[in-house]
Amino acid sequence: MTTNVSTGLFYSRSTASMQKLQAQFDRLNEQVSTGKKLLAPSDDSVGYQRLQVINRANADGVQDAANVTLAQASLQQAGSTLSQMTERLQRASELVLQGKNGTNSDTAKAAIATELEGILQSIVTLANAKDARGMPMFGGKDIGAAVTPGAAGALGFAEGKAAAMPLGDGQRVEVTVNAKEFLATKDGADLGSAITAMVAALRAGEALPEDAADTLGTVADQVVATQASLGAREVRVDLFAAQLKTAADDREVLRAGIEDADPTETIVQLQKTMTILQATQASFSKLSSLSLFDYLR
Incomplete structure (x- = not known):
C-alpha cells in the first residue's frame, strides 16, 4: 500500500514538474520568436493596462503627426506662393518707374502697360491657387475663389477666413490668409484697380496716377509682411512637430520596457x-x- 502511494506520488510530482518546465520552455521560446515578453494580459495586468494607454497615445500621435505634416506643407506652399507674388510686384514697381519717364515712346508705354496687365493676371492666378488640402490657399470661409476680377479691374475677395487647422493637444494654426489682407489696402483700394488705372494712363499717354503707384507699394509691403507672419507660424508648427517626435520616442522607450523581451x-x-x-x-x-x-x- 505504501509502495503504491509512493509510486503514484512520484509520477504525479515528476509529471507536474516536467509540464511546468515544458510550459516555461514554450513561453520563453515564444518570447524569443516574437521579441515580446508580455504575451497576454495575465502576464502583467498593470503593465498591460499601461501598454493600452501607450498604444492609444501612439494612435493619437500618428493622427497629430499627419495634421502637422499637412500644416507644414500648406504653410510652405503659401510662403512660396507669396515669394512669387513679391517677385512680380518688384517687377511691377520697376515698370512703374519706367512708365514715369517722360521720354517713353507710345510703343514703350504700350509694352509697359501690357506687361503690367500680365503681372496682375499672374498674381490673381497665384492668389487663387489651392493648398495641400485642395482648399483655396488665400480664400475665405468657403471653397469659392479667393480673388475675382471685377469692373474697372477692381478685385473681389472671398468673405471671412478659413478655419484653423488642428495640430493636436488642443492646438490649432491658421495656415491660410484671406487675400484681401495683402492685396487690398485699408482705404479700400486694391492691386487690381491700381494696376488697371496705371495701364489706362499709359495707353492714354497720361501721367501715372500717384495714388495707384502708392497702392502698389503698399500691397508689396503687405505681401512681405504676410509672408513673414506665415513663416512665424511655420516655425511654431515645426516646434510642435519636434515635441510630437520627442513624445513618441519617450513612449517607445516606455513601451519597450513593458512589452519587449531582452x-x-x-x-x-x-x-x-x-x-x-x-x-x-x-x-x-x-x-x-x-x-x-x-x-x-
Missing part, C-alpha cells in the same frame, strides 16, 4: 530551462525503472 537574457533563460527539462526527463526515465512495476516483476 534577447540575450531570454535566450539564456531558454537554454537554462531546456537543460533543466532535459535533466528532469532523463532522471524521470531512469528512476521510473525502479518503480512498483519492476518491484512486482
Whole structure:
C-alpha cells in the first residue's frame, strides 16, 4: 500500500514538474520568436493596462503627426506662393518707374502697360491657387475663389477666413490668409484697380496716377509682411512637430520596457530551462525503472 502511494506520488510530482518546465520552455521560446515578453494580459495586468494607454497615445500621435505634416506643407506652399507674388510686384514697381519717364515712346508705354496687365493676371492666378488640402490657399470661409476680377479691374475677395487647422493637444494654426489682407489696402483700394488705372494712363499717354503707384507699394509691403507672419507660424508648427517626435520616442522607450523581451537574457533563460527539462526527463526515465512495476516483476 505504501509502495503504491509512493509510486503514484512520484509520477504525479515528476509529471507536474516536467509540464511546468515544458510550459516555461514554450513561453520563453515564444518570447524569443516574437521579441515580446508580455504575451497576454495575465502576464502583467498593470503593465498591460499601461501598454493600452501607450498604444492609444501612439494612435493619437500618428493622427497629430499627419495634421502637422499637412500644416507644414500648406504653410510652405503659401510662403512660396507669396515669394512669387513679391517677385512680380518688384517687377511691377520697376515698370512703374519706367512708365514715369517722360521720354517713353507710345510703343514703350504700350509694352509697359501690357506687361503690367500680365503681372496682375499672374498674381490673381497665384492668389487663387489651392493648398495641400485642395482648399483655396488665400480664400475665405468657403471653397469659392479667393480673388475675382471685377469692373474697372477692381478685385473681389472671398468673405471671412478659413478655419484653423488642428495640430493636436488642443492646438490649432491658421495656415491660410484671406487675400484681401495683402492685396487690398485699408482705404479700400486694391492691386487690381491700381494696376488697371496705371495701364489706362499709359495707353492714354497720361501721367501715372500717384495714388495707384502708392497702392502698389503698399500691397508689396503687405505681401512681405504676410509672408513673414506665415513663416512665424511655420516655425511654431515645426516646434510642435519636434515635441510630437520627442513624445513618441519617450513612449517607445516606455513601451519597450513593458512589452519587449531582452534577447540575450531570454535566450539564456531558454537554454537554462531546456537543460533543466532535459535533466528532469532523463532522471524521470531512469528512476521510473525502479518503480512498483519492476518491484512486482
